[in-house]
Amino acid sequence: MNTDEFRQAGKEMVDYICDYMETLAVKRRVTSAVKPGYLKNMIPEEAPERPEPWDNIMSDIEAKIMPGITHWQHPRFHAYFPSGNSYPSILGDLLSDGVGIIGFSWASSPVCQELETIVLDWLGKAIGLPDEFLSCTQGGKGGGVMQGSASECILVNMLAARAEAIKRLKKDEPKAEDGHLLARLVAYCSQEAHSCVEKAAKICMVKLRIIEPDEKSSLRGEQLRQYASSFNTNPNKWLLTNFDCSTMWVRDRFKFTEAMVVDPIYLQHNHDSQVIDYRHWGIPLSRRFRALKLWFVIRSYGLEGLREYIRNHCRLAKKFESYVRDDRRFEVCNDVKLGLVCFRLKRNNKINQELLVRINYSEKLFIIPSLIGKKYILRFCVVAERATEEDIKYAWDVITSIAAEVLEESERAEKANKLPEILGAAKVPPTAAGDKPLFQHISQQFSFTKSLSRDVYQRYISKKSLHDGVSPIVVVDEEEDQEN
Ligand SMILES: Cc1ncc(COP(=O)(O)O)c(C=O)c1O
DSSP states (O other): OOHHHHHHHHHHHHHHHHHHHHHHHHHOOSSOOOOTTGGGGTSOSSOOSSOOOHHHHHHHIIIIIGGGOOOTTSTTBOSSOOOOOOHHHHHHHHHHHHHTOOOSSTTTOHHHHHHHHHHHHHHHHHTTOOGGGOTTSTTOOOEEEEESOHHHHHHHHHHHHHHHHHHHHHHHOTTSOHHHHHTTOEEEEETTSOHHHHHHHHHHTOEEEEEOOOTTSOOOOHHHHHHOOEEEEOHHHHSSOOSSOEEEEESOHHHHHGGGOOOOGGGOOTTTTTSOOGGGGSSOSOOOOTHHHHHHHHHHHHHHHHHHHHHHHHHHHHHHHHHHHHOTTEEEOSOOOSSEEEEEESSOHHHHHHHHHHHHHTTSOBOEEEEETTEEEEEEEOOOTTOOHHHHHHHHHHHHHHHHHHHHHHHHHHHTTOHHHHTTTTTOOOOTTOOOOOHHHHHHHHTTOOOOOHHHHHHHHSTTSOOOSSOOOOOOOGGGOSOO
16 A cells, blocks of 8 residues: 555545444444354455555445444443443544554653653642652653553552562561462452452462452452552543543552663663663563643643533433432442443342343444342443433343333233243344343353353352452353342
8 A cells, every 4th residue: 555545545434434433323234133153154264465456345344344333422322331432532543553663762752751641740740649749840750651451450459469469478488488478468449349359469479468449349458548559540431532541540650660660772872860761560561652632632622622612411311320220120239420321120149130131132222241149230331432321221221121021921921920931031033043042051151241150150259359330241050149
């Protein structure tokens, strides 16, 4: 592709994206209907030996790629969490790809590091972080960095904490082996912490002690507040910035980077002492110019616009919560403060799972489940950038009309003592192959869950394992499902 062809194709691609966004709600169903392996039959097994015309490639997008897309920007998408996206952010990534730099040290592209430091200070101030976390604080040791994901942030912080703890223990036992001291380390986290904490502890080989949260699922305690030495939040979720953009700040950047500094000669430069080199702040050496997209987003929306975006989502979540509370068949299961409402029918887990299956099967909405304690709940997340009250009302109408159906059928079935036969069987047509669908199969497909063995399920609901709002994947076993 030469420059003129790129100019042409690039404009077409921008048009394609704009049309996609504008017509998404009316032209596409929110979830994908494909079966595992669908693409294998559509794409050759071998890479093409000869170059293909761009038009051929472009025509495959609608034919082969779009069928396999779950549309995260769709107004009927209420699953997981918002996937940050906005035109200024897309332009930021486009320019980053366009200049094609790798920012592993200040010298490798000075602006890549400098803009990141400035934008992280902007955002840190905007969210009210204490001054010690900002690099612009006179005489301070703090600073922010962008990583690819929250999981990476947790991991590098645990690596830093591990190095510091071993160093401290070595003061008293200078001859002890690191491995010997490592066996004595324990990390603490909330039972409600994301499962990436468990993963980080596994990688770091540090034992994890899980602390019970309060009745609102919050971890409390003055001590935790006092000792917080880092903070992480994902603009690629709820700040209109495309993945990847996970921002984190530390109180003491010198202590933080100690575990990760390596300094080969080809990466040294004359300004080492004056600038931040982010190669010491994470696992990869190569770094993308991510700061551009966040810089574009903050400037294009202004802090005022970003606040309004978040407040709108919080308002709409409250609206949804009020619908749930006003309907005596349902209950709200979380303290609704942000954009997420956890709710369920005041019935057992199986019936709630049935509700979720049918909602997703209807193709009118996409919602995922979770567990709170042993209760199977539905998570309703406000996601679309320009979500409106009508979207929330629409979703509630879909949910309540399906709930009425499920309740009516289950009551009828309970009377006839035929509940297991009815659940999952109604309104589910035969599969393309003509076989009669089984409850398990359908429920897995449309609750976006998978079966777990009894011991994994037990481990899952026990206090020894972490769960989070987006990855718990449970099919309730009949024997587990008392009248929860
Ligand atoms: C609270 C919390 N922490 C961590 C993560 C993991 O994020 P990432 O996908 O950026 O690693 C998530 C993802 O949903 C989350 O909600």
